[in-house]
Amino acid sequence: MSKNIDYVRLVERAQLGDRQCLERLTELAEERLREDVSRITLNQDVTQDIVQETMLEMLNKLGKLREADRFWKWLTHIAFNKINHHHRKEKRYETAPASSRRDTNGPQHNQEAVAELIGKEFQQIVGGAMQCLKPRQRTVLTLRCYRDMAYSEIAEVMGCSEFAAMMLFHRAKRSLGKQLSRHGYGKGLLIPALVLFGKLTASSEASAAQILVCAAVTEGGLLVGLASLATSKTTLVCLGTAGVLAVGTAVSTLTPETPVAGSAQELVPSVLPAGPGTQTSTRTGEYWYYFPEGPSGPMMMRVTSEADGRQSNFQYLQNDRGNYTFDNHSIHINNQRMVAEDLCVFQLPTDRPELAAFISRVQGYRDPMEYVSSQGRDVLIVTTYDSQNNTHRSRITRQSNVLNERYFLPDWPAGARVVDNRDAMHRRGWTYFRITGRINGQKVSGTGRMPFVYATSKQCRPWLRLQLGDGSKIVDSGAGACVYDPSGRVTVRYKGVFKGLGRPWTGLHTIDIVRRDAAEKQVWFETKTMDSGQVEVVLDCEPVKLVYTIDMETDVIEKITFSANDGREGELSFSYLQDIDNAGSEFAEPKTGSYRGSQQNSPDTLWLMKLINNSW
DSSP: OOSOSOHHHHHHHHHTTOHHHHHHHHHHHHHHHHHHHHHHHOOHHHHHHHHHHHHHHHHHHGGGOOOGGGHHHHHHHHHHHHHHHHHHHHHHTTOOOHHHHOOSSOOHHHHHHHTTTSOHHHHHHHHHHHHHSOHHHHHHHIIIIITOOOHHHHHHHHTSOHHHHHHHHHHHHHHHHHHHHTTTOOGGGHHHHHHHHHHHTOSSHHHHHTOOOOHHHHTOSSOTTTTGGGGSOEEEEEOOSTTOOOHHHHTTTOOTTSOSSOOHHHHOOSSSOOOOOOOOSOEEEEEEEEETTOTTSOOEEEEEEEETTEEEEEEEEEOSSOEEEEETTEEEEESSOOOOTTOOOOOOTTOOHHHHHHHHHHHTSOOOOOOOOOOSSSEEEEEEEETTTTEEEOOOOOOSOGGGSGGGSOOOOTTOEEEEOOOHHHHHTEEEEEEEEEETTEEEEEEEEEESSGGGTTTTOOEEEEEOTTSOEEEEOSSOEEEEOTTSOEEEEESOOOTTSOOGGGSSOHHHHHHHHHHHTTOEEEEEEOTTSEEEEEEEETTEEEEEEEETTTTEEEEEEEEETTSOEEEEEEEEOSOOTTOOGGGOOOOOOOOOSOOBOOOGGGHHHHHHHTOO
16 A cells, blocks of 8 residues: 555545545555454454445545544544454354354465465464454554554554553563464564564555564564663763752752643753654664662663664653653653563662562573662763664763753654643642551551652652551651551651552652562562553562552552461552642641651561561
8 A cells, every 4th residue: 555645635535525535545445444354353254344334434424534634543443343343242142263263265365475485384373373362462463563553543543541552562462472482483483473464464465565564663662672771881970969959959949739741842842853763673772870869769761762873763751850752753741650561670770789680580581781889969870782783882971960951851853742641640740649448357548648750759758647457557757657556656666668669759660669679678579461451569478478459551559469378368459639629638748756766777568568467
């Protein structure tokens, strides 16, 4: 299908009654739909029915389409709904398995076109592997690999969030890879398999000839490769405190009500105009890690990849005010921090060797990230990796205030479209939350405040108040934590108990904060994905097991479940306030009481075990 066709004009002319344009549009739409639907249903009869029904609906409703440039997304959404309806009906009447209805012949002319290149055996294996995938998995592979649709567009078509679309794409690739591996084919044949499937299901030889699945597309929209790029050499740059403006000064004008991000013009200063994006295998990645309070404190990060010396479409920025991605000439402002596509633990060059070693044991492979030791504030670490030559470059840069320099300001092209995906609490930069639940049959309740970005963590510092069923309570004011007995007397004072909970203002996604907290205490963990866009992190704190349910898109903990070998159990549920206008005295900032004893170190993640053990 020619990419030079002016589809917008074709749609507009068809809507005005131009029969010739309508016929041409119908012809092009039917060809494209037949390919997409065939790849999802794997059944030529079903494909024919769905395409015909979709085309009929297109003709009936084309005049109601208000934005001509949305034609393909609109049409794909219609077809996708009809596919869903077909599968629901098929399941309801318990029809024969798809494998028994599969059209094993396929488009014969396409098979002949590629038979000289690919053996029949591999064709059958690829076809069988795709057959084993769920329809939604084949859908996301079709839209992403063969239609090059952005995740935001896929999410709109499939009726899910952008993050859920990313997760579904990752699971689809992983499932396909597993199916191929059962026949002895490694991950290196994932892209050839996708290309072959695209050619076999193309509607014509001309269309088959255009099938090309780029490696960059299959990387996904998450922070792919940070684990693989962890092999990069690291350069430590200690900016020093002399002459450096205090970070607090840089954000001192922010009040709790100040929006974290400004207008589009403020978000996109034309400091570093981006070059045209490319998709090639020649890539160079550069990673900037900035620690304003030192390596043990919050972190800002910038990721820029290049291809053939030009900036790629994908750039990531997580500074003191928000989380940004630049994709296909659009800037997306997101709730969530970045995570690795395969959900491996996000590791840093400042991780102590024993921490890195434990994470490697849990994940089953050794991450060769080079450890960089440093002390003091204002630490900047730059890593550069050239994937083509497998070489590393290092450079040293000194700036007077990194957060105010271009490296940590959104510097994408002026005029780029800004898409703000944040909910109300992330736009505000902080929120209140409630805790409800039971521990060993006793009611537990609490409240707290959580900043989402570093810029609001000073004025709206985190705190936690937890009331236990026996009358005792735990209060963490942000400056320290106290445990009170039922009479109100302070029994122990800690430096803080927020370890084991989400701390998004520190620069990492909640899933990584929880797992890294566990790893610091040598607690074994397991990560499980869920179709709902959530992830479960299971901590084996023998004899207690903790299960965290984390919403990946809002980047918060939804629930923590406790269970012990002797039958003790409990659960804490977290709810976060989008609207805080009428929060009331329930969320008055707490103060810790006086205590004559010495302050103990934080129990870290293990304080949650103390809840079920009642061992304060």
